[in-house]
Amino acid sequence: MDERRLDRMYRQARAERWGLPREEFRRAVERAAGHGVAESTHLEDLALACACAAGIEAAWEHFVRELRPVLYRAADALDPSGGGREIADELYADLYGLRERNGERLSLFRYYHGRSSLATWLRAVLAQRVVDRVRRERRFDPLPDPDAPDRRAAPASIDPDRPRFVAAIMRALSAALAALPARDRLRLACYYQQSLTLAQIGRLLKEHEATVSRHLTRTRRGIRADVEARLRADGLAAAEIDRCFELLLEDVEDTDLARLLDAPGGKDSDPERSI
Amino acid sequence: MKGKDVRTEQDRDRGIERWLGRRVDTPPSGACLDPDTIAAWADGTLTRDERQKAELHAADCARCQAVLAAMIRTEPPVPARASWRSRWPWLVPIAAGATAVALWVSVGTDVPRSPAPPEAKERTTASRPEEPASPPAPTQDRSADARRQKPAPAPSPRLEGARRPQGQSTGATDQAAAAPAERRKAEQTFAAPQRFADVAWTEVPSPDPDVRIRFTATGRVERSTDAGTTWTPQTIDPAVRLAGGSAPSADVCWLVGSGGSVLRSIDGTTWIRVPFPEATDLASVSATGADTAIVVTRDGRRFETRDGGRTWSAPRLQEIPDPAF
Numbered sequence: 090m091d092e093r094r095l096d097r098m099y100r101q102a103r104a105e106r107w108g109l110p111r112e113e114f115r116r117a118v119e120r121a122a123g124h125g126v127a128e129s130t131h132l133e134d135l136a137l138a139c140a141c142a143a144g145i146e147a148a149w150e151h152f153v154r155e156l157r158p159v160l161y162r163a164a165d166a167l168d169p170s171g172g173g174r175e176i177a178d179e180l181y182a183d184l185y186g187l188r189e190r191n192g193e194r195l196s197l198f199r200y201y202h203g204r205s206s207l208a209t210w211l212r213a214v215l216a217q218r219v220v221d222r223v224r225r226e227r228r229f230d231p232l233p234d235p236d237a238p239d240r241r242a243a244p245a246s247i248d249p250d251r252p253r254f255v256a257a258i259m260r261a262l263s264a265a266l267a268a269l270p271a272r273d274r275l276r277l278a279c280y281y282q283q284s285l286t287l288a289q290i291g292r293l294l295k296e297h298e299a300t301v302s303r304h305l306t307r308t309r310r311g312i313r314a315d316v317e318a319r320l321r322a323d324g325l326a327a328a329e330i331d332r333c334f335e336l337l338l339e340d341v342e343d344t345d346l347a348r349l350l351d352a353p354g355g356k357d358s359d360p361e362r363s364i
Numbered sequence: 365m366k367g368k369d370v371r372t373e374q375d376r377d378r379g380i381e382r383w384l385g386r387r388v389d390t391p392p393s394g395a396c397l398d399p400d401t402i403a404a405w406a407d408g409t410l411t412r413d414e415r416q417k418a419e420l421h422a423a424d425c426a427r428c429q430a431v432l433a434a435m436i437r438t439e440p441p442v443p444a445r446a447s448w449r450s451r452w453p454w455l456v457p458i459a460a461g462a463t464a465v466a467l468w469v470s471v472g473t474d475v476p477r478s479p480a481p482p483e484a485k486e487r488t489t490a491s492r493p494e495e496p497a498s499p500p501a502p503t504q505d506r507s508a509d510a511r512r513q514k515p516a517p518a519p520s521p522r523l524e525g526a527r528r529p530q531g532q533s534t535g536a537t538d539q540a541a542a543a544p545a546e547r548r549k550a551e552q553t554f555a556a557p558q559r560f561a562d563v564a565w566t567e568v569p570s571p572d573p574d575v576r577i578r579f580t581a582t583g584r585v586e587r588s589t590d591a592g593t594t595w596t597p598q599t600i601d602p603a604v605r606l607a608g609g610s611a612p613s614a615d616v617c618w619l620v621g622s623g624g625s626v627l628r629s630i631d632g633t634t635w636i637r638v639p640f641p642e643a644t645d646l647a648s649v650s651a652t653g654a655d656t657a658i659v660v661t662r663d664g665r666r667f668e669t670r671d672g673g674r675t676w677s678a679p680r681l682q683e684i685p686d687p688a689f
């Protein structure tokens with residue numbers, strides 16, 4: 090790397106206040122460049138992370154004073170019962186770098202490349218760990234007993250056409266959903282599955298909440314029209330299409346369960362993408 | 365077997381919404397987003413291409429959706445929006461200059477330095493623009509949500525031009541409808557925002573006519589115990605932009621504002637921030653005591669507490685409002 094450019098970045102990052110060796114800073118900048126961050130707009134945070142990873146005490150004091158409260162606030166917001174804070178403490182230990190390889194302390198900070206502020210990055214790591222834990226725990230929840238009395242009394246046994254209609258409407262819905270642009274699918278998932286508010290979705294997608302509302306309404310209407318067209322194309326009569334939509338308002342849990350059991354294990358915590 | 369009637373579009377939409385809320389994960393394309401990308405997404409530093417790739421993956425990945433949702437839920441409260449003065453500082457001297465010129469034209473020429481002929485003086489006075497009959501409406505943020513709300517009933521002639529600002533406790537309106545005419549008149553006067561030294565104040569009616577609380581959207585709060593003759597400033601977090609208030613008694617007052625800010629005073633002097641489950645902008649509050657209050661968010665959801673804000677009831681299931689524009 091060009092020495093003059095490194096000098097300028099070192100000054101901009103105010104790295105000298107931590108007494109960060111220039112070589113450490115150079116390695117961090119080069120690592121960031123390797124991850125597509127040509128020149129971070131968060132150079133001060135990058136220097137702080139680098140100094141913390143190097144075990145510089147003044148940097149750690151700053152981190153504990155300024156950023157650990159951010160981590161704890163986020164942890165409390167994610168799980169007020171204390172589970173989030175437990176994960177935040179584990180994360181803190183990983184940031185400090187308890188594991189050693191060849192006598193070198195490995196700190197999680199080496200994954201920070203200055204693409205975002207350090208506070209946001211910490212929230213992202215924490216959020217991912219909390220979500221992974223919740224999903225792991227959910228996987229061990231017992232599945233509903235298929236022989237339970239209420240399941241045996243499912244309307245499927247009464248209506249011989251039900252499985253055909255269920256298959257038709259599910260196929261049509263899945264196809265209609267898959268045909269939507271990614272942003273529309275994401276907006277629907279945020280609203281209906283993650284239960285985010287319109288304002289929160291707006292912040293995530295950088296849209297005004299009125300725009301989010303308008304798009305959700307439009308997308309939902311579009312899905313309905315698409316599903317109706319697909320069912321008609323499948324040769325279903327108007328009364329049969331009515332019956333398909335009725336099934337959606339009935340307890341469709343049993344139909345979804347079959348899909349759940351057939352579904353691939355889900356793209357879960359890819360170790361490469363979790364830190 | 366005949367089930368529920370789904371012949372209307374609304375019923376079918378309801379069925380689709382139900383399915384959308386229950387559908388199971390579909391396998392996403394590619395590897396999950398790493399924390400670096402998620403953080404950059406949250407900070408808005410992804411390039412357009414990166415953003416599109418990330419959206420493409422997150423659209424089908426329940427795990428990444430959950431992480432993004434968690435990120436949004438843990439977002440620190442949005443800092444108060446910078447005032448127009450800080451956004452367009454150059455407007456200040458221009459506006460000041462324009463005001464000075466206007467004053468000079470309308471007043472300065474009206475007060476002759478030397479005696480002027482009476483007809484010239486009359487002409488100048490006649491050409492002066494008419495002053496508004498009432499104070500100008502307060503400067504308020506008017507979001508699309510506010511526009512979507514049902515239009516307020518037409519104000520009485522006395523209140524023309526001094527409408528109730530958005531976020532004012534609606535409880536006062538209900539009480540006013542049931543109260544005798546004199547009381548209603550007094551409360552309407554209370555509700556009208558006033559301008560003092562270029563600041564739009566909103567008064568929070570209190571059951572005690574001597575005790576008055578007023579606030580500005582920019583976070584100034586004052587209290588009077590002598591029916592408005594003197595006002596005592598009170599200290600709150602200056603970052604909070606206030607939108608509504610409710611005072612169920614002389615000592616108890618609740619104020620709400622930006623970023624999930626809920627403030628409560630139970631002694632009339634000190635304000636304590638009450639935790640609120642979401643960092644969303646709040647529009648109004650209606651309190652019936654020190655412990656009980658209903659808060660309405662800018663997107664129309666209602667949260668209720670019965671224990672002074674320690675716990676809040678889950679919001680009512682929100683409906684997607686049909687766009688009215």
